[in-house]
Amino acid sequence: MKTFVTLCLIALSLSACTIETVEPRFDPRDRVVGRYEAEEYSETYRDFTYYSIHITKSGYSHEIRLDNFYAADISVYAVLDQDRITIPFQVKDGYEIEGVGTVSGNEIDLHYSVRDRYNGSRTDFCETKLWLEY
Numbered sequence: 001m002k003t004f005v006t007l008c009l010i011a012l013s014l015s016a017c018t019i020e021t022v023e024p025r026f027d028p029r030d031r032v033v034g035r036y037e038a039e040e041y042s043e044t045y046r047d048f049t050y051y052s053i054h055i056t057k058s059g060y061s062h063e064i065r066l067d068n069f070y071a072a073d074i075s076v077y078a079v080l081d082q083d084r085i086t087i088p089f090q091v092k093d094g095y096e097i098e099g100v101g102t103v104s105g106n107e108i109d110l111h112y113s114v115r116d117r118y119n120g121s122r123t124d125f126c127e128t129k130l131w132l133e134y
Contacts, residue, residue, distance in 0.1 A: 029057045029064055029080055032103055036130035040071065043125040053130060070095065070114050070126070087112055094118045099126075106132035 032055055040049045051071035058065050062079055069076045069092075076097055078087045085101035085108065099112020108130040115123040 027057070027061075028082070029062070032064060032080060032085075032108065033057055035133045036108065037133050038071075038128050038130050040126050040128040043127065044122055045124065052133070069097070085110070091117070 034055060036053050036055065038049075038051050038053045040051070041047075042049070049071055052068060054067040056065045056067065057063075058077055062081060063077055064080050064085075065075055065077050066087075067075045072093070072095065074092045074095060076087060076090060076092055078085050078101070080103075083103045085103065087097060087099040087101070087110075089096070089098040091097075094117045096115040096117060097112060099110060101108055101110035101112075110128040110130065111126070112128070113123050113125050115121070
């Protein structure tokens with residue numbers, strides 16, 4: 001009987017042990033975070049502009065922030081879903097902005113429109129290629 005009770009206690013104590021494997025969290029935004037060189041082509045004005053843009057993670061999952069967007073020192077947010085970037089309609093510092101993009105390795109292609117609400121100028125349709133600087 002003592003052996004049976006001892007075996008039951010050992011079995012009970014072993015069954016209470018669990019092994020937890022902690023795996024590091026994967027954040028898909030990590031692969032696009034960084035400083036980029038931008039080559040922006042305005043389809044409206046048929047002009048090239050070159051500048052730097054900085055992409056950071058937002059406080060919300062799947063959301064990123066693009067700083068110095070449109071070379072106008074404004075910050076816009078976008079949603080990253082696998083290789084697709086969506087810039088939802090937003091008004092930032094007097095600019096109406098919306099667009100889409102794709103991620104391919106260390107390059108990002110963006111297609112968006114910008115309208116300056118203060119100057120009443122035409123909507124600027126842009127194609128921008130970003131290359132990861134670091």
